[in-house]
Amino acid sequence: MAISEYPSKLSLPQSNPGVVTVLDYLIIKFPYVDAQIWRQRMTAGKVHWHDGTLIHAHTPFETQQRVYYYREVDNEPQIPFQDTIVFQDEHLLVAYKPHFLAVTPGGQFVNECLQTRLRRRTGLDSLQALHRLDRVTAGLVIFSINPNTRHPYHELFKTRQVHKTYQAIANVSNSDNLVGQEWEVKNRIVPSEPRFRMQVVEGNANSHSVIRCVQQSAQQALFELTPVTGRTHQLRLHMQTLGWPILHDKYYPVLEPLSTDNYATPLQLLAKEIQFIDPITQQVRHFRCQDRLALLED
Template sequence: MAISQYPSKLSLPIINPGVATVFEYLLIKFPYVKASVWQQRINDGKVHYHDGSLLTMQSPFQSQQRIYYYREVENEPIIPFAENILFQDQHILIAYKPHFLAVTPGGIYVSECLQNRLRQRTGIDTLQALHRLDRVTAGLVMFSINPETRALYHDLFENKRIHKTYQAVAKIIKNQALIDKEWQVNNRIETSEPRFTMRITEGEANSHSIIKCIQQTTQQALFELTPITGKTHQLRVHMQSLGFPILNDKYYPHLQPLSADDYSAPLQLLAKELKFIDPITQQPRHFQYDGNLSLL
């Protein structure tokens, strides 16, 4: 049994979904976790409020309370790839996340995520991710170190003042001439079925990406991708909408059956650059991962 040494946090919603206790809400919020598991966690003192006081099975639901709990999984896979710290000061840390490593705990991953690895490596328990990358995507992630300045850096992402650049590799048809071609992709992306996938629908556009081919061989092309908006799976959906699904994508264009990770065939998507004006110094910041995706 793997048990996280760091608590996960949730805030109870403003609108009560029709429950009397926090326990009942947890059953609705996490439908795949058995009631007996939550009952055991509560009885073992593994669920508490922000002030450290423990929940009981009878603790009443009160909107906007913060609840902390410790995630557990039977068998946690070990991801055989290393992270790398590119930059660190008193406010932020920039790290490279390898393919297959989650940014924060989720699913079958408790301790084996970038945030927990970095907390253990640096000894900074206040380290907190400011944004997310899909587990199967590699690249740069920014973390807040100082809780007192965290809101300033969160605001960069909330108000779209972060410029992100990605790379992706896709198969192409022989003899296609794509280098320097650029696509402005604007469309509406909504949740599909199953709900962890996304689809393009009719209606007002809510997603925007700029995609450019920067290198190609007879079989594959390397694309530079700039997301203007930040919808879930946006770049993966936009690439497949152009007829260039990202190499080794198990969701798009067709959802593949659930299977173990194939470490020899990672999704060919890399979060390569972050640019922004630092909210404290007002100076431009530019962080770039030195590696590139490779073409056959």
């Protein structure tokens, strides 16, 4: 049994959804977690309010309060790839995340994630990710170190003042001459079934990416992707829209059966660069990871 070293937090909604206790709400909120598991966590003192006061099975529901709990999983997988710190100052830490490593706890991962790894290594328990990458995507992730300066950095991402550049590889026809071409993709992305998978539907566009081809071999092409918006799985869906789904994508265009990770075939998507004007120092920040995606040789 793996137990998270750091609590997860949940904000209770502004209006009561028709429950009496916090336990009732947690059972509704997390339908795949057995009610008895929540009772056991509460008995063991692993569920509490923001001030540390323990929450028990009969604790009344309170709107807009934060609940903290410690996630548990059986047989947590260990990801055999190393993350690296690219930059660190008093406000920010920038790290390279390898494929298959989650940014924060989720699913079957509680301690084996980038945020927990970095907290252990640096001793900075206040370290918090400012944005996310899919677990199967590699690349740069920015963390806030100082809670007192965290809000301005959150605002950068919220107001789309962070410029990101990705790389992706897709299989292409050798009859296509794609190098130098550029595509602007705008469409509407909404949840599908199952809800962790997204889909493109008719309607007003809520996603926008600029994609261009920078290199090509007989079988594959390397693309540079610039997301203007940040919808879930946006780049993966936009590559599919163009007819070139990203190599080794297990979600798109077809959802593959659930299976263990194949470390030999990672999703060929890399968060390569990130640039913004630092709201604290007013300096231009430009970070680039050394890792790169490589085409199959002709």
